[in-house]
Amino acid sequence: MSRLLRRAVVGARGQRLGRLSDVIVRLRGTDYPLVTGLVAELGGRRVFVPAESVTDWGTEQVLLSSARVDLREFERRDGEVLLRADILGHRLIDIPRARLVRAYDLELAHTPDGWVLAGVDTRPTSWWRRALGLTRPAHDRHDADGGEPIGSGCRDWKAFEALIGHEPTVLLRSRAGRLRRLKPPQIADLLEEASGEEQTELLQQVHADPELEADVFEELDEDRQSRLLRDRPDAEVAGVLARMRADDAADAINDLPQERRQAVLELLPTGQRAKVTALLGYNPTSAGGLMGLDFLALPRDTTVAAALDRVRTATTLQPEALTTVFSLNDHGKLRGAVSLVALLQAAPTARLREVTEPDPVRVHPDADLIDITLLMTDYNLLSLPVVDDDDHLIGVITVDDALESTVPNNWRRREPAPHPDPADDEIEPSANQSGAPQAGQQPLSGAAPQPSGPDPT
Structure with missing residues (x-):
């Protein structure tokens, strides 16, 4: 993209018409965005040039099939994205690595459908290359397997979600579902x-x-x-x-x-x-303020099989609350607790009274955070029941809530530990499955075809 933006737009007979200002792509859900046209600056006016009017843009100029151009001011249509205005130099979401990165350059590649946006370069070009008008060589962009970049940081467009800031395209982009990964x-x-x-x-x-x-x-x-x-x-x-x-x-x-x-x-x-x-x-820092109201408590004569069936069907409860099942006596008082693993290992016909730990550790709603964390640590608890004065179960504190409450506020500002980079086959389908540009198709830069992956420029 950085090479294209320096090129003159010329007519079929070589007459100079203006300069390329931007490239327009149309979003296509999970497919690569298709180039539908160019924005050219002609006589101080930004005009639309259809992609089918371009006969050659692989040299040092953009050659049109005719010198006749519609001189009406360019207006963006819904679903269109401008690569220079919306993406180049802007931040994107790196989906596999769950972080914000900047697009320092973009790659276009040719497919049977036409030119598409195929890749993103997330590493800034060195000052001396910018001064000389150079970009990193296309053949250095991907390894022999078309996977991780070699030095350049250029990767498949499908690994990113753009933050374009153009409201009419938000719905189209959200349908692709990349953010939901x-x-x-x-x-x-x-x-x-x-x-x-x-x-x-x-x-x-x-x-x-x-x-x-x-x-x-x-x-x-x-x-x-x-x-x-x-x-x-x-x-x-x-x-x-x-x-x-x-x-x-x-x-x-x-x-x-x-x-x-x-x-x-x-x-x-x-x-x-x-x-x-x-x-x-309740006080937000007390057991009553920290507890959740999702828990599974059953009569102590319930069979293990029936208890597991209740766990299986409790789809409205948070999963963390189901790591422990509690048992109650005939008066609804807390009398036992058993881990989900212990339930799975027990005989299906056994009763909860036979497999639960009797007299489980519990706290009252006014217990403070220190008491809560010490009890959960000392007894290796994933959940801590909260009971009223009559020993009725009223809530449960899960270990994630306890940890969240004990982490100092200034620690939340720390840079998170880096995630291990996922394997390529976990990021995107293979090229043949996803419709990625294949080897042997002409790259914009004129570089030799790559063994696999998009033809880069």
């Missing part, structure tokens, strides 16, 4: 690193999947979550909180301005509102 904590990390404009676009894409949106908001740090929710109307805030865990929703409501809390609370569904209201009565 990331886990909610990874998307939350991206939001915390992103600029204001990048945050807006990320949230637009996440908003298309309400369940994912709720999971992402649960993972945000309190300050960021509070700022993002405050910018939304009450109905939208309630829509997000309705899908969050009740304990996280209660924390989010506590972080809202006082004058908005009741209005948002009243917009919640009845069941969620009852849970959140109950949790709001």
Whole structure:
């Protein structure tokens, strides 16, 4: 792309018409974006040049089949992306590595459908190459297997999600689902690193999947979550909180301005509102404030087979809450606890009273964080039951909530440990499956065809 932007646009007889300003591609879901035209600067005006009018752009100029050009001012249509204005020099989401990177150069390659956007170079070009107008040689861009780059940082376009900032294309891009390959904590990390404009676009894409949106908001740090929710109307805030865990929703409501809390609370569904209201009565740093209301407690005469069936069908409970099953006596009091692994290893006909640990460790709602963490550490607990004065089970503290509460706030700002780079076959389908440009097709730069992968330029 950096080479193209320096080239003159000339007519069929060699007459100079102007200079190439940008390249237009059309998004095609999971396929490579197709080049549909160019934007040329002619006499101080930006005009559209259809891709089919270009007969040659592999030399030092862009040759058109005719000198006749529509001189109306170029206007972008829905689904169109401008490579220079929208992507080159902008940040993208590196999906396999779950981080924001910058596009320093782009690769175009020829396919049976036409020219496509095939690759992204995420490493800046050295100053001396920029001064001499050079880019890294195309044949150095990929290894012999078409996989990891050799030095250049240029990789397959399908490994990235663009943050284009052009609202009409957001829906088209979100349908491709690349962002949904990331886990909610990874998307939350991206939001915390992103600029204001990048945050807006990320949230637009996440908003298309309400369940994912709720999971992402649960993972945000309190300050960021509070700022993002405050910018939304009450109905939208309630829509997000309705899908969050009740304990996280209660924390989010506590972080809202006082004058908005009741209005948002009243917009919640009845069941969620009852849970959140109950949790709001506890100190946020106590066991009552930390506990979740998802747990599985069964009569102690329940068989192991029946208990496992209840675990299997408890699809509305968070998975962390199902690592332990609790048993109750005839009066509904807590009498035992058993891990899911122990249940799986027990005889199906055995009763819970026979396999549960009697008199399990528990705390009252007013227990503080130090007591909670010491108990969970000393007894190697994945979940800690919370009981009332009558020994009735009212909630459970899971180990992830305990860890989150004990991590110092300044640690959250630390650079996360790097993820091991995934194997190529875990990032994208093979070239033959995905429709990637194949070897033997003409690269724009005129370099020799590569053994596999997109023909680079």
